[in-house]
Amino acid sequence: xxxxxxxxxxxxxxxxxxxxxxxxxxxxxxxxxxxxxxxxxxxxxxxxxxxxxxxxxxxxxxxxxxxxxxxxxxxxxxxxxxxxxxxxxxxxxxxxxxxxxxxxxxxxxxxxxxxxxxxxxxxxxxxxxxxxxxxxxxxxxxxxxxxxxxxxxxxxxxxxxxxxxxxxxxxxxxxxxxxxxxxxxxxxxxxxxxxxxxxxxxxxxxxxxxxxxxxxxxxxxxxxxxxxxxxxxxxxxxxxxxxxxxxxxxxxxxxxxxxxxxxxxxxxxxxxxxxxxxxxxxxxxxxxxxxxxxxxxxxxxxxxxxxxxxxxxxxxxxxxxxxxxxxxxxxxxxxxxxxxxxxxxxxxxxxxxxxxxxxxxxxxxxxxxxxxxxxxxxxxxxxxxxxxxxxxxxxxxxxxxxxxxxxxxxxxxxxxxxxxxxxxxxxxxxxxxxxxxxxxxxxxxxxxxxxxxxxxxxxxxxxxxxxxxxxxxxxxxxxxxxxxxxxxxxxx
Amino acid sequence: xxxxxxxxxxxxxxxxxxxxxxxxxxxxxxxxxxxxxxxxxxxxxxxxxxxxxxxxxxxxxxxxxxxxxxxxxxxxxxxxxxxxxxxxxxxxxxxxxxxxxxxxxxxxxxxxxxxxxx
Numbered sequence: 001x002x003x004x005x006x007x008x009x010x011x012x013x014x015x016x017x018x019x020x021x022x023x024x025x026x027x028x029x030x031x032x033x034x035x036x037x038x039x040x041x042x043x044x045x046x047x048x049x050x051x052x053x054x055x056x057x058x059x060x061x062x063x064x065x066x067x068x069x070x071x072x073x074x075x076x077x078x079x080x081x082x083x084x085x086x087x088x089x090x091x092x093x094x095x096x097x098x099x100x101x102x103x104x105x106x107x108x109x110x111x112x113x114x115x116x117x118x119x120x121x122x123x124x125x126x127x128x129x130x131x132x133x134x135x136x137x138x139x140x141x142x143x144x145x146x147x148x149x150x151x152x153x154x155x156x157x158x159x160x161x162x163x164x165x166x167x168x169x170x171x172x173x174x175x176x177x178x179x180x181x182x183x184x185x186x187x188x189x190x191x192x193x194x195x196x197x198x199x200x201x202x203x204x205x206x207x208x209x210x211x212x213x214x215x216x217x218x219x220x221x222x223x224x225x226x227x228x229x230x231x232x233x234x235x236x237x238x239x240x241x242x243x244x245x246x247x248x249x250x251x252x253x254x255x256x257x258x259x260x261x262x263x264x265x266x267x268x269x270x271x272x273x274x275x276x277x278x279x280x281x282x283x284x285x286x287x288x289x290x291x292x293x294x295x296x297x298x299x300x301x302x303x304x305x306x307x308x309x310x311x312x313x314x315x316x317x318x319x320x321x322x323x324x325x326x327x328x329x330x331x332x333x334x335x336x337x338x339x340x341x342x343x344x345x346x347x348x349x350x351x352x353x354x355x356x357x358x359x360x361x362x363x364x365x366x367x368x369x370x371x372x373x374x375x376x377x378x379x380x381x382x383x384x385x386x387x388x389x390x391x392x393x394x395x396x397x398x399x400x401x402x403x404x405x406x407x408x409x410x411x412x413x414x415x416x417x418x419x420x421x422x423x424x425x426x427x428x429x430x431x432x433x434x435x436x437x438x439x440x441x442x443x444x445x446x447x448x449x450x451x452x453x454x455x456x457x458x459x460x461x462x463x464x465x466x467x468x469x470x471x472x473x474x475x476x477x478x479x480x481x482x483x484x485x486x487x488x489x490x491x492x
Numbered sequence: 493x494x495x496x497x498x499x500x501x502x503x504x505x506x507x508x509x510x511x512x513x514x515x516x517x518x519x520x521x522x523x524x525x526x527x528x529x530x531x532x533x534x535x536x537x538x539x540x541x542x543x544x545x546x547x548x549x550x551x552x553x554x555x556x557x558x559x560x561x562x563x564x565x566x567x568x569x570x571x572x573x574x575x576x577x578x579x580x581x582x583x584x585x586x587x588x589x590x591x592x593x594x595x596x597x598x599x600x601x602x603x604x605x606x607x608x609x610x
Contacts, residue, residue, distance in 0.1 A: 137576075152590065161603055161607070167583065167584050168525060168584075172532070175532060178536050179536050179539065182536065182539055185543070
């Protein structure tokens with residue numbers, strides 16, 4: 001009984017905390033309060049995952065209205081796992097936020113900043129917890145709207161135009177999703193995901209359902225920045241405040257991937273994706289995304305932007321796994337979801353530490369900084385190796401599973417693409433490393449010191465996680481396999 | 493012909509949807525884009541409301557002697573969606589005000605010229 005209430009607390013806690021934080025007089029108080037909330041949420045999310053894997057699905061009827069009429073929060077091993085990623089990343093990002101935000105956001109705006117952060121956090125957690133498809137739309141908009149506001153708080157004026165661009169594209173995506181949900185509702189009369197999964201097989205031949213499917217697909221693809229719908233992402237990640245880039249890169253697109261998985265494999269009946277053009281579409285766009293975005297990344301002169309393009313490429317890998325539509329492919333996607341959060345979180349944090357010291361992430365300003373900031377530099381190297389997929393790091397595990405999935409399908413071309421993508425990653429990570437270490441330092445930078453411990457500790461926590469999950473795959477792969485079972489399993 | 497007339501509110505919804513979508517894509521003025529986005533969203537509201545009609549059904553208010561009601565759920569959903577739409581518009585316009593302060597213009601091409609990066 002207590003368990004269900006804990007699950008709803010995961011959403012309510014940050015949602016209630018957000019307005020409280022907004023009226024706090026000083027940034028430090030707001031930060032401390034947000035940190036406590038994020039820690040509590042992380043603990044609850046961890047406990048929830050444990051409970052789901054040991055005792056099975058948690059179902060909570062909001063306001064006591066029995067599903068499918070009322071809104072149901074339904075947590076199985078997929079969303080419990082995603083919730084752990086989000087809450088965990090938030091709890092690691094916030095200690096990092098204290099110094100970074102004090103440097104980048106004016107004092108009087110800091111409480112509002114943390115308030116918007118908590119709202120975004122609540123929205124993302126809400127998407128994972130809910131079992132109601134319209135509720136997904138509402139939480140999607142809660143998280144998106146606060147994200148737009150957070151991005152616009154970046155220091156450069158381009159932050160405003162990036163936020164505006166994202167607002168237009170994000171709202172179009174969400175509205176497409178809304179149209180799709182409406183069309184599905186008109187044929188089934190239900191919004192509950194499990195109920196939809198039960199009712200859809202009877203009407204799955206109808207054109208309305210196919211149209212709804214297409215609308216939802218495009219809407220979510222916009223949100224998860226699937227190539228070529230990724231145009232909002234590089235700008236948003238480049239100009240957002242450092243903390244927000246870290247948080248978004250590690251969570252926002254992951255949640256969109258989760259919604260996509262849920263809709264493709266839980267709501268629509270088995271074999272629907274494989275029979276529809278969607279599966280091929282994912283493979284083609286995934287391949288195109290991996291190659292083109294990686295090549296773009298090589299030519300970037302701003303490290304944040306370089307990593308943003310790399311994120312688009314990584315989403316290409318995830319899309320490949322979805323496109324295979326086999327349990328091995330989905331396992332690879334879910335594992336990569338988690339591992340990519342770890343490595344991109346670590347990389348953006350390390351780059352943020354450099355920005356904290358020199359105020360820019362333009363590659364021409366970074367010459368020789370690696371020797372001034374050895375710990376930050378080491379973090380970039382290890383997280384970069386993980387991004388490339390070197391054995392012993394988390395990135396290797398997800399690429400390994402992806403290659404296995406491709407081999408199982410005898411998709412030799414996809415295998416070649418995955419390897420080529422890793423090679424391209426070697427080039428762009430190599431470019432950062434070369435500038436940081438091998439180029440002579442500029443004279444004015446001789447006084448630069450190592451980043452403060454408060455920035456380094458969270459970065460290294462993620463770096464160590466990268467190594468740990470590269471050596472011990474029991475947890476991630478085990479849960480991912482369970483999650484795939486929960487995704488494709490028939491509703492009871 | 494029946495198909496055309498019988499579904500006229502759907503045609504209106506599609507028509508508005510395309511007008512809104514086209515405005516968002518084609519116009520360079522940031523305020524006009526927001527207006528286009530608004531029209532696009534409103535068309536979806538119409539789509540939902542049209543779906544909720546039950547042939548011969550009364551308005552979903554409990555009245556004695558009425559057996560058949562229209563479906564009230566889409567109305568409730570759309571109330572939520574309207575709130576979301578209002579929030580999006582407000583935030584979008586607030587961003588436009590800030591962009592005007594920062595760039596001195598709200599025309600997309602002039603902003604591009606000033607930045608070169610976007």
